[in-house]
Amino acid sequence: MAVKKNSTFRLLSLFLLITTLCAESFVPLRRFLFVNKKSSWTKAQHYCRKYYTDLATIRNQDETGALLNLIKNGGWIGLYRKTPKSDWSWSGGEAADVTQWEVENNDTGRNCVFNFNEKGKLWRAKNCMTAQPFFCHDEEMFLVKEKRSWEEALEHCRSTAATVIRGPPYVRPRRSRLYDLASLASGWDRHRAQDLIQEALTDQIWSGLRFLGDRWLWVSGQRKKSRQLPLCPAWWQRCGSLHRNNSIHWEARSCREKRNFLCSRRAQ
CATH class of the missing domain: 3.10.100.10 (Mannose-Binding Protein A, subunit A)
Known part of the structure; x- marks a missing residue:
């Protein structure tokens, strides 16, 4: 019985060590x-x-x-x-x-x-x-502790580290965007977001999730499938937010609400 308890203790200790190492690996140095x-x-x-x-x-x-x-x-x-x-x-x-x-x-x-x-x-x-x-x-992803509407948050992220690319005189200059409202499509992104939003000053936090046409989409273009989100939300509740204390729970909110928000680097 003592051997079994010791084995269980060692396995538990190893599990906690691995969990700690994995958690730390998701917080890279700036x-x-x-x-x-x-x-x-x-x-x-x-x-x-x-x-x-x-x-x-x-x-x-x-x-x-x-x-x-x-x-x-x-x-x-x-x-x-x-x-x-x-x-x-x-x-x-x-x-x-x-x-x-x-x-x-x-x-x-x-x-x-x-x-x-x-x-x-x-x-x-x-x-x-x-x-x-x-x-x-x-850094790849960061929390902005300013209260902005969804559209204002989108513009803030897109203006971060943006540069103007100029071509021939007859071509209109275009803006090269390095950041966008965060698309949390991968497990790594969701894990990183969970750490960051603990410091938010608002209960709800904007991400790059928006209802367009007939589906929920990330600003990166990927489709978001979730039973938590309505299939056909009211026209004034077509922006997706996550709760500070539950990063896996999504809500359809009014895009005019003023919230903290997450920005992330765009895939190149």
Whole structure:
């Protein structure tokens, strides 16, 4: 009996270890990029959101290490506060769980953070208008903690890292889109989304699911089959959302509702 209990315990321990390893494999490190272009913090944020995902946001010590590998003379990261009395938060709205201050500065004129590698791996608060190089990050899928309608969310995702491709003078310039509202067609996408939406500020989160014609479709063009969604929804409830506490439950909602939303990189 004791042998059987020990065997069961070992199998359970192995199962938990494998489960943990598999879960961690679904959370890849962000790709960090150093931009050697001196800008104010706000202009740096605009640049990163236009060409990548956002100003560098650091979630854990592993990502701190990845960013430090790029540091030469330092640069802006995505940490800031709205006023001297506000809490520090990241450009995308996340709370600052990881911090590495040189000295936490309460100076009223220093509300943005500069990352440098002098005498250690430290952060320093600076005036947001100071021109500095900066760090951006890029990732496959991300949560936007802003309240937008479905159409507004779609436009936000599509404008992230978008570039204008110009051809001959007689051809109208076209926009190359790198991101879209998230199409959660694969198991990997749904698993990643489940992790991300736990941080949402709204109960319902927009994805790239829309009823068009006579079927539910992802913005990527793939068809979505689900018993949870009506076969013929009311005309004002033709956008698909998922619940923060249940990422496998889909609901047909009014496209005008203001929700947080998921963006993901388009397949190339």
